[in-house]
Amino acid sequence: EAGVTQFPSHSVIEKGQTVTLRCDPISGHDNLYWYRRVMGKEIKFLLHFVKESKQDESGMPNNRFLAERTGGTYSTLKVQPAELEDSGVYFCASSQDLSSPLHFGNGTRLTVT
Amino acid sequence: QKEVEQNSGPLSVPEGAIASLNCTYSDRVSQSFFWYRQYSGKSPELIMSIYSNGDKEDGRFTAQLNKASQYVSLLIRDSQPSDSATYLCAVTESGYSTLTFGKGTMLLVSP
Numbered sequence: 187e188a189g190v191t192q193f194p195s196h197s198v199i200e201k202g203q204t205v206t207l208r209c210d211p212i213s214g215h216d217n218l219y220w221y222r223r224v225m226g227k228e229i230k231f232l233l234h235f236v237k238e239s240k241q242d243e244s245g246m247p248n249n250r251f252l253a254e255r256t257g258g259t260y261s262t263l264k265v266q267p268a269e270l271e272d273s274g275v276y277f278c279a280s281s282q283d284l285s286s287p288l289h290f291g292n293g294t295r296l297t298v299t
Numbered sequence: 300q301k302e303v304e305q306n307s308g309p310l311s312v313p314e315g316a317i318a319s320l321n322c323t324y325s326d327r328v329s330q331s332f333f334w335y336r337q338y339s340g341k342s343p344e345l346i347m348s349i350y351s352n353g354d355k356e357d358g359r360f361t362a363q364l365n366k367a368s369q370y371v372s373l374l375i376r377d378s379q380p381s382d383s384a385t386y387l388c389a390v391t392e393s394g395y396s397t398l399t400f401g402k403g404t405m406l407l408v409s410p
Contacts (some may be wrong), residue, residue, distance in 0.1 A: 189342075190342070221400075222400075226399045227389065227402065228303070228403070229343070229398075229400040231397045231398060231399070234396075242396075244397075277343070284396060285347070287345045289342075290335075290342035290344070291342055292340065292341055292345045293342065293344045295340070
């Protein structure tokens with residue numbers, strides 16, 4: 187069984203540019219989460235999809251961040267325009283249901299210069 | 300503001316020793332507690348979950364929970380060099396919904 191895959195593994199962009207991160211959850215997992223870890227801080231929740239619907243987006247930092255999960259399969263997280271403070275590691279996780287453990291991807295390391 | 304506090308370490312122990320990792324949390328309504336292991340550049344991996352006061356053992360790992368003191372710990376017996384990683388404590392109000400993580404404790408097990 188393939189795990190949660192994230193693409194790209196690394197991204198370096200300039201301030202003001204746009205970046206799109208992709209997450210492919212484990213097949214059949216309805217729940218998909220985005221988390222972020224910025225330098226020196228803890229991993230923080232961004233949002234939660236159940237299938238294609240946003241269940242909880244209380245952790246999204248501002249309107250420069252847009253997450254989608256069209257069709258309830260893979261998800262994208264777009265940052266537009268990127269700022270220096272957006273640098274960090276973005277993790278995606280999926281689970282079969284709310285009582286099942288989260289499976290995390292290896293993350294996308296985003297560097298904004 | 301929900302907070303989970305961990306000593307960042309590194310915690311250094313010799314091979315074969317017991318490693319003790321600690322975590323405190325601020326939100327009294329927290330009901331579910333998890334320990335994740337993360338190797339450098341890899342994904343966090345769930346190694347233990349605990350929901351009620353007391354001890355829970357799984358192989359070389361024991362999780363301990365004290366809700367009155369808002370304290371959860373992880374003991375690793377017979378530590379191995381392969382246990383060297385960052386250990387993340389996470390809590391949530393129920394199930395596996397929104398996890399609140401600590402910053403993690405780096406464990407170094409020397410041969």
